[in-house]
Amino acid sequence: MRYSSTFLPILGFCALLSSCGQQVTPQVANESGASGVIHQLDTWCGGKEGNGISATYYDSSVSSSQWGFNYVTTFDQARAQWGGISSRVALNKTSSTANNPDKYYVGNTAVADRLGITTPYIYKNGVLVDGSQNLDDVWAKANVSIYDNTFKQNSFTTTERLGTVTHELGHSLKLAHPGQGSCRVAPISAGATAVMVQGRKAYGVQQYDKQEIKAFWGL
Numbered sequence: 001m002r003y004s005s006t007f008l009p010i011l012g013f014c015a016l017l018s019s020c021g022q023q024v025t026p027q028v029a030n031e032s033g034a035s036g037v038i039h040q041l042d043t044w045c046g047g048k049e050g051n052g053i054s055a056t057y058y059d060s061s062v063s064s065s066q067w068g069f070n071y072v073t074t075f076d077q078a079r080a081q082w083g084g085i086s087s088r089v090a091l092n093k094t095s096s097t098a099n100n101p102d103k104y105y106v107g108n109t110a111v112a113d114r115l116g117i118t119t120p121y122i123y124k125n126g127v128l129v130d131g132s133q134n135l136d137d138v139w140a141k142a143n144v145s146i147y148d149n150t151f152k153q154n155s156f157t158t159t160e161r162l163g164t165v166t167h168e169l170g171h172s173l174k175l176a177h178p179g180q181g182s183c184r185v186a187p188i189s190a191g192a193t194a195v196m197v198q199g200r201k202a203y204g205v206q207q208y209d210k211q212e213i214k215a216f217w218g219l
C-alpha cells in the first residue's frame, strides 16, 4: 500500500498536526456526510508491529485520584470497543512494560482545546524514536495522552470523555481522520458518523469505523 505523490501535501498536513491530536472544535473539511463524499484516505499506511494486536499499558497517571474521575474504566471501555471487529485487532491490557507496549497517559495541557494526542514510535537504527514525521512507517508502538483539564474546561460528560479516548485509540490503530490519511483503503461513502471524525462527540465506534478497521487490517 503506497500513496501517490499527489497525496503528499495531505500527509504533510497530517504530520504537522503532530499526530493529529484531537481538538474540541472540528477542524476537518470535507467530513460532513450528507454530500456523499467518498473518503479515500482514511488510514495511514505501513501497519504496526504485531499487526493490530497490541499490548497496552496504563501509566499510573490514568488511575490517579487527582482527576476525580475514573479514567481506568474509560480506557477499558474504549479498548473494548475496538475489539471484536477483526481477528487481527485487539488492544490487550498488560501490567508489564516489557516489549514496548502502547502506553496510555492522563494529564493536563497548556495547548488550548487539545483533548488528546497519539504519538507513534518507530525503530530507527535499533532505537525507538518518535515516528510522527512519517506516519506511514511501520509503528512499533503508540502512546496516547488525554487531557483532563480540557475536559473540565469544556464540561465534558463521561460519554464525551469516552468518545475522545476511543478516538485516540483509533489513531493508535492507524486510523486517520476521515480524508486525512495517506492510504486509500476502501471507498466507503460518508454520510455516517465516525468516532474518527475530529471533535467533541458523545458516541463511540460506529459502523464506518468498523469498516475501516476491517478494510485496513483484514477480517
Ligand SMILES: [Zn+2]
Pocket (backbone or CB within 6 Å): 020, 021, 022, 167, 171, 177, 198
Ligand atoms: Zn484525531
